[in-house]
Amino acid sequence: MEVCIDFLNWLDPDISVQILMYLEDPSDLVHASSVSRSWRDFVIANGLFKHLCLRMFPQLSRVARVMELNKCGAKEPVEVGSSYSMEWESLARDHRVYATLAQVCTSFIVEDCISEAISASSTDHYPDESIHNTLLPAYTWRASYWSSKGQSNPAVPETLIYKLKSEFCVITEINICPGQELLSSLHIYSSNSVRFRMGHTKGPNDLGSRHLGDSLPCNADDTFIWTYTSPEFPMAQEGCLQNFRLPEPVLCIGGILQIELLGRVQRNEIDGLFYICVSYVQVVGRTLSPTFCVEILEPSGTFVLKNDMQGKFYTPPSLPKNEAHEISDDQLQRGFRYWQHFVNRLEGNENAVEFIEEYESGEEEDEAEVEYTL
């Protein structure tokens, strides 16, 4: 005998919600909401997809509202102005947007998400040892790294700030290779530990092509708002690419990532000061543009989540783990700019490339320091 045990009818709504909230895979929740009209309405009315996304990414608690852009065939609510149907339409919109978000957060291509370097808290021998050196892996034609200025107090920290490819990314891990002197002492200038922050710019700054030189003119905390701070990870004093996997994937809202390098370990034998050097940085995750974009509402710091219905919805199969170490188009472009930078310096053409706008002419002796990686 077929017994109808539709638990939605039998159980308290709270318990039914509890059961469906145990479904962690967004596909399962889609299936549940496709079983029948009452199940679909139950999932929508209780905002179960929103709950699922909030569990995956607590950073979404700052969402003020969602929007759908470029929606084709958008239909008007049945009774325009009826508060019930407006509320239902809002719940249904949340349902669609959060379902899409849950899906793209787990399926879009995994890649290096750094778009460009913004600034470092201090730089030695700018621009030779600037933060831009960290954008290319160490096997390029010269040993290149960013170096901080020296300090006699090893407790003085440093920070590196990067702009990501999109203002809405899911970040899973960060790889950092400390800088190492390759010709003489073989000293490795790692830090004691690292910590990561993610956030957005304060106000409608466009940091696109503006670089803040070898040191921030003002406190980074005045320029950026940090919405996520990671735990502290110990760093090994080894000159290899070290992996720092975040405890949970994190939604970076605003596309700005800061690496805090805490505690200096290596003294330079010439001047006796402590330095920190980094030769390569990778930020691994998924960019969610153009399918999703955000508008940050100042001064509340909340944001509007926008789903572009006509945004690219390409979902290739997940790539193997070592994909992150292959050179992407972006890296080739950065490599090209780096070459262009060096060639322009050789030719004394300091204005050709914008990111050397602080370059001081006449430092021809740098050419003599050309080194080749061993």
Add this chain to the structure above:
Amino acid sequence: MKFCAVKQYFDDENNNNITSGASTTMIPLPNVESHPLAILITYCKKHLKIKANNADNKKETEKEMEQYEQELLKKVMPQELTELILAANYLNFKEALDFFCRAVASAIQNKSIEFVRKFFGLESDFELGEEEKLREEFAWSFEGVDED
């Protein structure tokens, strides 16, 4: 006492009837059938026994409990799960309630819509084309589903 509803009853009874023998009091449980109640009592006894055996080792308790729960699930029919949830909810037996809720969710994980309907004995009440529209809108979720 795990059955919080029953415990509450005892507490109330003791407040009213200090002298009369509590062992002869009948406790009414009108919303619980005998079969799920039997399973819940066994579950409760097992849980307490495992906890007593592994007093200091929480991990061992969890592991043994998990093994017992897997065995139990094999013997329980899907239709009984709803009754068990209702009973556990009425008795205010939190651990059993959580366990059976998780069991229902696991049973429908990575399964097709048709499987879920069959599992609960439901029929689709969508209008013609409504379900197709849903499948199209969420096409990504219908890949890689278990064959029934």
